[in-house]
Amino acid sequence: MSGLLPGRAATGEYEVVEFMDNLSGTVHPALTWGPVWDQKTGRWLQRRPEPSAAPDYPSIYREGIDARNTLIEMSNRYLTKAKRSPIDTFCSDDWRTVRVSMDKACLALDQAAARDKDVSGFTGKIKQGFHALCNNAGAGKFFTAMIPNDLGFSAPLIGGLNVVFAALEQTGFHREAVYKALERLPRILDNYDGFVETAAEDEEMHRRTAKLYAEVCLTLAHILNWFMMNSFVAGAKRLLNPSGFTSKLGDRMAEVEMAAQGFKVYAAILMLRKQDEMFQLQGWTAQQNERQFQEVRSELSRFVERADLFGSAQARAFEGLHQFLQCAMQKMNMKHTLTTQSTRLLQSQKPRVTAKKVLNTLRYDRGLLFNDIQDLLQLGSLPIGGSRLDMNRVSNLQADPRLRAWLTVDGSSLLLLNGGTDPLSVSTSFFSANIVSSLLEETQPSSRPMVVITLAYFCDRHSDYRDDAAGWPSELALSLLLQLIDRYPDFEVEDLKQTLEETNPRDVKSICASFSRLLRRLPATAVVFLVIDGLDSFTMPANRESQTRDIIEALVQVYNSLNSSQSPSPVLHFLVASPTRSTFVEDLFEEEDIIDMPPSLPPAHGYSIGFG
Numbered sequence: 001m002s003g004l005l006p007g008r009a010a011t012g013e014y015e016v017v018e019f020m021d022n023l024s025g026t027v028h029p030a031l032t033w034g035p036v037w038d039q040k041t042g043r044w045l046q047r048r049p050e051p052s053a054a055p056d057y058p059s060i061y062r063e064g065i066d067a068r069n070t071l072i073e074m075s076n077r078y079l080t081k082a083k084r085s086p087i088d089t090f091c092s093d094d095w096r097t098v099r100v101s102m103d104k105a106c107l108a109l110d111q112a113a114a115r116d117k118d119v120s121g122f123t124g125k126i127k128q129g130f131h132a133l134c135n136n137a138g139a140g141k142f143f144t145a146m147i148p149n150d151l152g153f154s155a156p157l158i159g160g161l162n163v164v165f166a167a168l169e170q171t172g173f174h175r176e177a178v179y180k181a182l183e184r185l186p187r188i189l190d191n192y193d194g195f196v197e198t199a200a201e202d203e204e205m206h207r208r209t210a211k212l213y214a215e216v217c218l219t220l221a222h223i224l225n226w227f228m229m230n231s232f233v234a235g236a237k238r239l240l241n242p243s244g245f246t247s248k249l250g251d252r253m254a255e256v257e258m259a260a261q262g263f264k265v266y267a268a269i270l271m272l273r274k275q276d277e278m279f280q281l282q283g284w285t286a287q288q289n290e291r292q293f294q295e296v297r298s299e300l301s302r303f304v305e306r307a308d309l310f311g312s313a314q315a316r317a318f319e320g321l322h323q324f325l326q327c328a329m330q331k332m333n334m335k336h337t338l339t340t341q342s343t344r345l346l347q348s349q350k351p352r353v354t355a356k357k358v359l360n361t362l363r364y365d366r367g368l369l370f371n372d373i374q375d376l377l378q379l380g381s382l383p384i385g386g387s388r389l390d391m392n393r394v395s396n397l398q399a400d401p402r403l404r405a406w407l408t409v410d411g412s413s414l415l416l417l418n419g420g421t422d423p424l425s426v427s428t429s430f431f432s433a434n435i436v437s438s439l440l441e442e443t444q445p446s447s448r449p450m451v452v453i454t455l456a457y458f459c460d461r462h463s464d465y466r467d468d469a470a471g472w473p474s475e476l477a478l479s480l481l482l483q484l485i486d487r488y489p490d491f492e493v494e495d496l497k498q499t500l501e502e503t504n505p506r507d508v509k510s511i512c513a514s515f516s517r518l519l520r521r522l523p524a525t526a527v528v529f530l531v532i533d534g535l536d537s538f539t540m541p542a543n544r545e546s547q548t549r550d551i552i553e554a555l556v557q558v559y560n561s562l563n564s565s566q567s568p569s570p571v572l573h574f575l576v577a578s579p580t581r582s583t584f585v586e587d588l589f590e591e592e593d594i595i596d597m598p599p600s601l602p603p604a605h606g607y608s609i610g611f612g
Contacts, residue, residue, distance in 0.1 A: 057148050060206045064147075067214035067221075068156050074221040075156075075163040078228050082170070087159030089152060095134040095142075098158055101165035102130045108169040109179065126179065129186030136190060143189065143263065146209040153213060160220045167227040177246045178223055180592060181253055188253075188260050189216065208266055212259040219252040250592045254405035261409050354496045355485055362505055364482040368470060369436075372458040376433035379426055393419070393427040396601045403595065406573055407435065412563045414556065416589045417577040420597030423536055425579045429460055432533040432577050439529050451526040451570075453487045455480050460534030460579075465544065473538060473547035477511040478503075480530070484518055488526075495521050508547045512554035519558055524568030530555070535578040535585070545584055552576060552585045 058065070076086040106123040136142050147153045168178060189212075226245055379389050397403060397417075406413045419428035439454040457476050465471030470479075481503070485491065495518060504510040519528065532555075538548040555574060562569040576582070586594060 055203050055206060057151060057206070060203065061147065061151055061153075061210040061213075064153060064210035064213040064217070065151070067217035068153060071160045071217040071221045071224075072156050074224045074228075075160050078163055078167060078224050081228060082166075087156065087163065089155050089159065095137040095158060098161045098165075099131060099134045101162040102126065105165040105168040125183045129183060129190070133186040133190045143209060143212060146206060147213065157213070157217065157220075160217065160224075164220055164223055164227075167224065177249055177592065180590075181219070181223070181249055184253060185216075185219075185256070188257055202266075202270060205263075205266060205270065208259070208263045212256070212263050215252070215256045215259045219249070219256055222249060222252050246591045247594075247596060250595075251401040253592075254401035254409075257405050257409045257411075258401070354493050355489075355491070358485055358496050358500045359482055361500060362478060362482055362503065364486065365470075365479070366486065368479065369456055369458075369483065372461040373433045373437050373456075375461060376426065376430050376458065377437065379430055388425045388427075389430055390421065390425065390427045392603060393421060393425075393597070393601055394431050396597065397428070397431045400595065400597075406575060410571065412559070412572045414559050414563075414572070414574045414589070414593050415576070416582060416586065416594045417575060418581045418594065418596045419577065419579040420599050420601075421579045423580050426460070428577050428579045429458060429533050432456075432531050432575070433458065435575075436529075436531050451488070451523060452529070453484065453522075453526065454529045455483045455487070456531040456533070458533050459537040463534075463537035471538075473544060473551055474506050474508050474511065476532070476538070476548070477508050477515065477551050478505055480532075481511055481515045481518070484515065488522065491518060491521060508550050509554075512551060516554060516558040519562065519570070519572075522570040524570060526570035527573070528570055529573045529575075531575045531577070533577045535576055535582045536580045539584060549585055549588075553588055556588045 072087065072089060079086055106127055109123050133142070137144065144154050144157065164178075164182075402415060403417070406415050417428065419425065421427060436454060436456040439452075442452075457479050459476065462468045462471040462475075469475060481499075485496070485499070499514045499518065502510060503514045522528070532552075535548065535552075539545040555576075559572050559574055562572060576585070581596070
């Protein structure tokens, strides 16, 4: 029965439909006989694989068990307060009850929408998402199908979702934030068909399943915890910290996203290995389907390659503080790398003069970004107290779930980071510089067959607009535009000509229009990282602040447009950061896309004042 999925009947008698569905050989026990690839001889051998010892599921799923118990406790506490019966953790795994609870909650939301405009427009997406999720879960195509039935994981998750939806019927507190989270949840958790069957017996896959299950349970428990608060207490907390709940909920959702990506990446790697084995095993029959095989393989390979890029960039940017500071000075050799990279990209243009003419005519300063990064990274080599650099704050930024998800999750992400410190602090800029430096090193054209473009501007390096021409918003926008042209070698000649003809280097709106147009010309396989740091340095005088807002507004608009497009579009990772609150642009962002770092931070995990 080693080929059977946990929870599936082990009768050995398969219906025809199930037999045909599992011809990949990953489930049907009869197909585990026959040729097996032998790593030592490099040949296919006619033998049956040796049965392996049964995994210790209670140990593997310990994290999930603890989170399950937390969700059960929180659900029952809410139900007791509401004078209702506790959830039945031994009930059948009936996802139809979730649909019923969700439909009732959406009905309450529709009624509230007549009064509260801020909660209108959510029910359609939630219904669509949860109907699909419940259908797939009922058909065994949800990630929980990986989990052995005797652990009792499905019923508490179903019960927890039912309680959350029931709570939403009764309270409007934090309703908008919760509904936005619930609208995202099915998109993160659905579409696991194929992954589950491929990886059902892999121990590491079960560990990743436990991690994903735990993060979902803890997120639902966090929502219920707020619903249980006395309205006066909850109101007081919101008055003291208006974004507290939304911020923590955003952190929890980021953890779910990262766990889901970890699950999918590992499953995709296993699928690629299985496909290779099956292609060799099936011989001429597989060759007849080679085109379809290669299409699936290419899609999986792109997913794994992108995840590897994001993971490598995170490892560079979020490494331990001791190594973080030791290697800061070593990164100064990046100037030669970037110059060589830019020259190579220009040479690959056809015709080459078109891009070169755009860059020369608009006076692109290729060394500006490198010099800014170099200046900021040098701060890490100064003695403690020798700069306005708070390494504990940097460490807290490294640990923030939404910032880690922004860098690592394969999907578009927009964030506004308020650093929570004074305008003279360089901690946020030092953090941003390390991210940009790491991305530039990881995305050199020679190292990866991917279209990954990194753009950045550090406003605080050009705060004195009287003596520094780069201190004007038009220079910020123009630099991003020219970096885009410099980094991407394959824009059409007509697009470059239009950019040259319609871009006024002193007019922010014309520059932003050209930038947005070129972003739309990028292939759907492209990934763009854009970082604007030190935004508060561009707020004086008033016209400078107004033009800076125009730039951020244009970026948010093109992000929203491409992210909501029905046609394939590039993946965008936009980060706008400042050491203080950027109040003049906060209204352009959704509340869950704003990170407010508190002025006073606890010591971060692993942080030490000594670096020597």
